[in-house]
Amino acid sequence: MTATCTPSASLSRQVTAGCDENAYKCYQCKKCTSGCPVARYADMHPAMIMRAVQLGQYDMIFDDRFIWLCTGCETCTTRCPNNIDIAGVMDWLKEAAIASGQASPQPQVTRFHQSFLDTVRLAGGRLSEPLLLGLYQWRCGGTLGKLKSGALVADLKMAWELARRRRLIPRLPHRLKGVEEIKAMFKKSRLPETREKP
Ligand code: SF4
Ligand code: SF4
Numbered sequence: 001m002t003a004t005c006t007p008s009a010s011l012s013r014q015v016t017a018g019c020d021e022n023a024y025k026c027y028q029c030k031k032c033t034s035g036c037p038v039a040r041y042a043d044m045h046p047a048m049i050m051r052a053v054q055l056g057q058y059d060m061i062f063d064d065r066f067i068w069l070c071t072g073c074e075t076c077t078t079r080c081p082n083n084i085d086i087a088g089v090m091d092w093l094k095e096a097a098i099a100s101g102q103a104s105p106q107p108q109v110t111r112f113h114q115s116f117l118d119t120v121r122l123a124g125g126r127l128s129e130p131l132l133l134g135l136y137q138w139r140c141g142g143t144l145g146k147l148k149s150g151a152l153v154a155d156l157k158m159a160w161e162l163a164r165r166r167r168l169i170p171r172l173p174h175r176l177k178g179v180e181e182i183k184a185m186f187k188k189s190r191l192p193e194t195r196e197k198p
Contacts, residue, residue: 044060094113126175
């Protein structure tokens with residue numbers, strides 16, 4: 001189901017409908033936050049996000065970069081005494097932010113997510129690391145600036161070193177048999193490009 005977010009409706013009800021989680025089960029023990037590896041890098045943290053969902057604080061969630069820093073490691077979900085799939089709620093919030101045209105406060109992460117999905121789509125259902133790196137560089141722009149500053153040469157040297165150690169295979173992976181099913185899946189779940197905060 002594609003997530004959409006309607007500010008006029010109850011956020012917790014939308015979360016329940018979208019990912020089958022009841023935010024009101026959260027009683028703010030903060031066990032999720034104390035185990036989260038990225039909680040210290042944003043103004044919000046998992047328990048705060050759950051409280052904001054209860055209170056319908058859309059702007060507070062979407063203006064902060066926390067949901068974009070979430071790595072999906074599921075430590076929070078494992079630690080929650082009320083069995084709330086907090087990582088699932090984070091995923092739903094990310095999808096809802098994109099579907100509702102929210103500008104991302106953490107553009108590098110959204111560029112990486114989109115480059116990753118495009119790579120899997122273009123490479124017939126598998127990940128191609130060289131293609132992923134190329135698309136991510138292209139989305140980030142500034143290739144000319146990198147060329148002038150010498151940073152591009154440093155990147156290429158690193159790519160060569162990774163290829164030499166067989167950590168980066170410079171060819172497209174074999175295509176999967178179910179390419180048509182994968183194409184249909186991408187078509188069905190196509191979301192708009194994420195906007196970035198100016
Ligand atoms: S899934 Fe996200 S919110 Fe949960 S612990 Fe991992 S990084 Fe933190
Ligand atoms: S661990 Fe569960 S109950 Fe405790 S604050 Fe986090 S979401 Fe709420």
